[in-house]
Amino acid sequence: MKEQVCLTVNGEIYQLEVDHRRTLLEVLRENLGLTGTKQGCDTGECGSCTVIVDGRALLSCLTLAVSCQGKKITTIEGLSRAGELHPLQKAFMEKGAVQCGFCTPGMILSLKALLDENPRPSEEQIKEALAGNLCRCTGYIKILEAVRSTIMPT
Amino acid sequence: MRLPPIIYHKPKSLSEALDFLAWQGEAATVMGGGTALINSLRHRLVKKEHVIALDHLPELCSLRESGDHLEIGSATTLRTILASDILRQKAPLLLQAAAGVASSQVRNAATLGGNICLDTRCVYYNRSAEWRTVLKSCFKLGGEICHAVKRAKGCQAVFSSDLAPALLALDATLLLETKEQKRTIPLADFYSGKGENPLALNAGEILTRIRVPLPRSRSSCFYVKLANRQAVDFPMLSVAVHVRWADGGEGVEDIRIALGAISSLPLRMREVENLLKKEGLSAAPIERAADLAYQEAKPVPNTVLSAAYRKKMVRAYTQRAILEACRGGGIRLI
Numbered sequence A: 001m002k003e004q005v006c007l008t009v010n011g012e013i014y015q016l017e018v019d020h021r022r023t024l025l026e027v028l029r030e031n032l033g034l035t036g037t038k039q040g041c042d043t044g045e046c047g048s049c050t051v052i053v054d055g056r057a058l059l060s061c062l063t064l065a066v067s068c069q070g071k072k073i074t075t076i077e078g079l080s081r082a083g084e085l086h087p088l089q090k091a092f093m094e095k096g097a098v099q100c101g102f103c104t105p106g107m108i109l110s111l112k113a114l115l116d117e118n119p120r121p122s123e124e125q126i127k128e129a130l131a132g133n134l135c136r137c138t139g140y141i142k143i144l145e146a147v148r149s150t151i152m153p154t
Numbered sequence B: 001m002r003l004p005p006i007i008y009h010k011p012k013s014l015s016e017a018l019d020f021l022a023w024q025g026e027a028a029t030v031m032g033g034g035t036a037l038i039n040s041l042r043h044r045l046v047k048k049e050h051v052i053a054l055d056h057l058p059e060l061c062s063l064r065e066s067g068d069h070l071e072i073g074s075a076t077t078l079r080t081i082l083a084s085d086i087l088r089q090k091a092p093l094l095l096q097a098a099a100g101v102a103s104s105q106v107r108n109a110a111t112l113g114g115n116i117c118l119d120t121r122c123v124y125y126n127r128s129a130e131w132r133t134v135l136k137s138c139f140k141l142g143g144e145i146c147h148a149v150k151r152a153k154g155c156q157a158v159f160s161s162d163l164a165p166a167l168l169a170l171d172a173t174l175l176l177e178t179k180e181q182k183r184t185i186p187l188a189d190f191y192s193g194k195g196e197n198p199l200a201l202n203a204g205e206i207l208t209r210i211r212v213p214l215p216r217s218r219s220s221c222f223y224v225k226l227a228n229r230q231a232v233d234f235p236m237l238s239v240a241v242h243v244r245w246a247d248g249g250e251g252v253e254d255i256r257i258a259l260g261a262i263s264s265l266p267l268r269m270r271e272v273e274n275l276l277k278k279e280g281l282s283a284a285p286i287e288r289a290a291d292l293a294y295q296e297a298k299p300v301p302n303t304v305l306s307a308a309y310r311k312k313m314v315r316a317y318t319q320r321a322i323l324e325a326c327r328g329g330g331i332r333l334i
Helices: A024-031 A087-095 A104-117 A123-130 A141-150 B014-027 B037-042 B078-083 B085-090 B092-099 B104-109 B112-116 B163-169 B270-279 B283-296 B307-326
Strands: A002-009 A012-019 A050-053 A056-059 A072-074 B007-009 B028-031 B050-053 B063-066 B069-073 B173-177 B182-186 B206-213 B219-226 B237-245 B252-260
Touching (some): A012 A024, A123 A141, B078 B104, B092 B237, B219 B307, B252 B270, B252 B307
Parallel strands (some): B028 B050
Antiparallel strands (some): A050 A072, B069 B206, B173 B182
């Protein structure tokens, strides 16, 4: 079944016809051309499709697009402002936390959701937030260094 | 992979959801966070045309003390459970079980009700439709064979909820509602023991509330799960222990031990509990209790870790869970 829906993504309102069977991941990538969000496993086990919906990190491959009406969606494209990268994005680049880059949008969004709620997470809390984001390249060390470098000391 | 054609419904109330479910019958399913259902639809394991969302209904999101028990709405997310001060103080076993479920992203959407109603799993069943074309349909798919246990007469799929063994150890009850009536049953009665059809849910019924008795005296608990990784994976064995200490600190008033992912339903280990109630919670009886649990456990080869290994781990994990509960096992969030 298709329906006219209104999706708010990165502060912009999109009006589009969406089939109920389409996941948020499919709609973001294929209807809206926002291909920063990646399709990895498509079964909710890798985290590369992570987006933020109403402040919470969610797996867009396990979310129906039609269920996101009236919610505020943020993808990786929504992090930079006026061409200026978000501190998390800068830190990932500076610390060498990006190799192939496929897990990176999901990693950054999981971290943004964490830091927005808890600006000074412990090491354990960071790892808990990232436990659902898999990386086959980096071994995670640089990713953790990158996020640590963005946390303001008390 | 694309989902099959579905129609998504967002009812304005529980009553509307129940009406719709009664009307559509077999063609409809309810959905909590969707973290299990979407995959089942994707792999063509669940064939339902109508999906009735429940996660937005405030009636199903209560979390409060009510008389002598805690009442939790079935659409309460695992995230909410982990952040709840009431549950941290009065039912920390639930937080321990919830903390290990999947990932933070999944826990942000997954509901308590959805976890309780999780389908049983098997390495031969939980595969894409394409993968499954190379094998004959198993019992769970309506066929006449079990690929995990060749001589089995029925489905051996493994019970995979983390929260249910914890709720079983806490003596939880469930409120199930249809358009016409409500019934309250102990959690143990909700599971059929059949791998094919693990839930004793009647037509048109929705799980609406979970009730957990408030602790009557000092109690301690521990939940542990066996999986290859510390996140993402379903349990391949789990042990939930809840101990109620006698007033005045003299011994054990009650102990409950529930095992998950070792059978097609969560198992109360009553013989093991009786041994401990009779002989006390010192090292030797705990070891004998763990041996007894080992003897009673009958895992089958339908998970990534072998049945033999999981059986050995029943002894180790049961012993560990009891010991940790004795040490006053509080919250151990990662």
